[in-house]
Amino acid sequence: MTIRQANSQDLPQLSALLDGYRIFYRMESDLAGAKTFLEKRITNKDSVIYVAESVESKLVGFVQLYPLFSTTRMKKYWLLNDLYVSPVARGKQISVRLIDQAKQHVIESNACGMYLETEKSNDIGNNLYPRVGFKLNEVSNYYEWDIDM
Numbered sequence: 597m598t599i600r601q602a603n604s605q606d607l608p609q610l611s612a613l614l615d616g617y618r619i620f621y622r623m624e625s626d627l628a629g630a631k632t633f634l635e636k637r638i639t640n641k642d643s644v645i646y647v648a649e650s651v652e653s654k655l656v657g658f659v660q661l662y663p664l665f666s667t668t669r670m671k672k673y674w675l676l677n678d679l680y681v682s683p684v685a686r687g688k689q690i691s692v693r694l695i696d697q698a699k700q701h702v703i704e705s706n707a708c709g710m711y712l713e714t715e716k717s718n719d720i721g722n723n724l725y726p727r728v729g730f731k732l733n734e735v736s737n738y739y740e741w742d743i744d745m
Contacts, residue, residue, distance in 0.1 A: 597690065599697045602645035602658065604638055607631055609655040610647060617658075617680035621715075644674075646697045648681065648690045657681035659694040661701060661710070669708045674701070676712040679721075695728050713738070 602610055611631035619625055637643040637660070648657035660678040665671070676698055681690045702710050712730065714721040726732070 597651070597656075597688070597693065598649045599646055599693050600649060602634075602638065602647045604635070606647060606655060607635055607638075610634055610645070610658060613647075613655060613658050613680055613682060614678075616682060617678060620680070643677075644701060646694055646701070648685070648694055650685070656685035657690045657694055659698050661698055664711070666708055671708040672705060674698070674705070674707055674710045676710050679712075691724055692728055695724075699729075 608631075611627055611634055614630040614634055615625055615627045618630065634645070637645065642662070644661045646659050647655045650656055658678065658680055659676060662675045662677050664673045664675050666673045676695075679691060679694060681694075698710060712725065714725070716722070
């Protein structure tokens with residue numbers, strides 16, 4: 597298994613993974629939309645995507661990071677927005693390896709940390725994140741404003 601940064605040649609396989617990720621979060625399948633979305637992220641370089649690639653050159657997972665900034669720390673801060681491993685590849689520590697690569701990216705980009713959010717009902721994620729060093733922030737309130745609300 598290789599963990600590497602995604603590129604435009606990965607779009608067909610990566611789009612299928614993103615579509616699976618969206619379906620996991622109860623969204624309608626939209627493979628063409630996933631491809632367009634990812635193509636823009638890669639072309640515009642407004643996110644960093646790492647993929648897990650099997651020895652058969654099949655992509656089986658990805659993590660996507662978006663840059664944020666911490667004014668109080670005066671440094672970049674990364675949002676781990678997406679983490680997904682295809683069902684057939686789960687249970688092989690691929691998520692851990694993708695998170696480790698994301699942590700390495702945080703260090704190499706001289707950022708101050710990484711933030712993520714997951715649903716309270718995501719038992720797998722809520723068990724995984726503390727095991728790989730994330731701490732649940734019980735001090736801050738998290739608020740959301742959504743144009744569709």
